[in-house]
Amino acid sequence: MNQSFQRQQLIRLCKKAEYIDYGMTIKQLTDSLDTSYEEIANDSFEFSLKQVSEYFLTKDLPNKLILRKLNDNIKRIYKDEQANRRIIISQVKTLLSETCPFWVIKTDIKSFYESIDRERLISKFHDDSMLSYQSMFLMNRIFESPILVGNSGVPRGMNISATMSELYMRKFDRWVRSYDSVYYYARFVDDIIIFSNSLKGSLSLIENLNPQLNILAEGLSINEKKTELFDGKTLE
Template identity: 40%
Template structure:
């Protein structure tokens, strides 16, 4: 079957970077070996998930996490095996945004459709998932048995659909949505199609109206239990006219953390062969700007409420602000590959960084202002000298100059405690 067996040496290969941040035992070779052995024993006895699922909250919705190191390794190996057999993977955000920008710059007329699935993970029917996997006969009996045990544990806990927050849910949802994605993207008149979890963006010819797209969706193999929102901030239907020199019209929409402002005028590019390309402005979305501001506020609130010595509190406050305002490498524990993240790399297709400048203004007002209650508390708790040093941190410079910083596993864990 070309799957990895559920044995200690394969569990060891499945330790991920985010696991190293959370689980201290994974950093010690002897302790990791013991965890891998225990995971093997639990799989053999069919109790790999027993008492291992904890409840938490993500964006106001109930979510679930695996609370034992053994269950994390079983989860990782289960995901690897399913992903290998079904070739499932989430879309590459950078590639998607780059392709979307290219399409949006075309001078012809088109229509933007943005769709959002209601309660995405919670709406999947687990029985349908198991039925499909068994019918396809791609997975080993051991993988099916391990997944079935997980679903039985979720039944005991009263969890609906796929558990939000657990990696296996992403893998299974991608698997179940694959046929729908393929079908819809192949429909006549669809110029561009992309889905990121529950968020779908479609560019079509003007002939694909709302009603026509609804027909396409009704004909596509949409997984049982799922349905789309009819209204809301993630539901968009906008007609983009062919470029013209007569007047400038701007249509805007958000997708994957960016705001796209599509203009009705164009520029000519090229030297020998002139080609007209629509003018497009790309900004960080207002939602993401607010998220950064909230995390700045949470960082200061955590500082104020902490009982640790001043130097220690200032050090972690500085790390949190650096994390939000700069860039940093993330290393994959399994193959040592490196991914760059941070203020620039998360929004590198931004053509207008003015909103990032406004974060600096907001940040400085917290440090030196006297109007808000938080600013007054910051002035009392942090000396002018220390506030002056902190004021040298610039979100715009972190973006514009691609400034970097490095963090240890311990740093990441401590930094994120401010906004979990």
């Protein structure tokens, strides 16, 4: 897989309408991408990020394409597939129509993005040695941005944060799916829904959710006030 941030790789991730919206010609864009790559190659590149409300973003098109490529590198290497809300809703509707006994657990994770231990996550990327030097350099550069220094977790509003959070949750997701009595589990960002075929199993799982989450995704915790258990018969 080509993890390069040269213009040939970045331009593939850009739609014609994007650079037109920015008032740029293709020549201006490629020249700008060449300049950015030179800065990446000599370790002098810096992201231009700004904060709008609780979200972090960039208005610079080359920056956007570099972030897009970095996110693409991570997703491809780690085979990340993020949940689709529409598919989850469709699946849940089907499951709710079943006639066999079942129980449903609904919960969410407190301050999800802000509570992720990004140093632990970056250390994992480093230890795995699957991302290129430039990919790792750019990832570190994101969190070295002055606007993010002092902030915890991963920044809301950036695609790479969604990808990183999915990887951070991967072990916990697998643990829940393999839990005895669980036959369906879905998580969309911080919202979780679980179907179980046993009341006893459901109660046991609820008791173990928070301890296991903190072990498998350190720093995160279940929002116990929003944790609910429903008898499937009452949801008809």
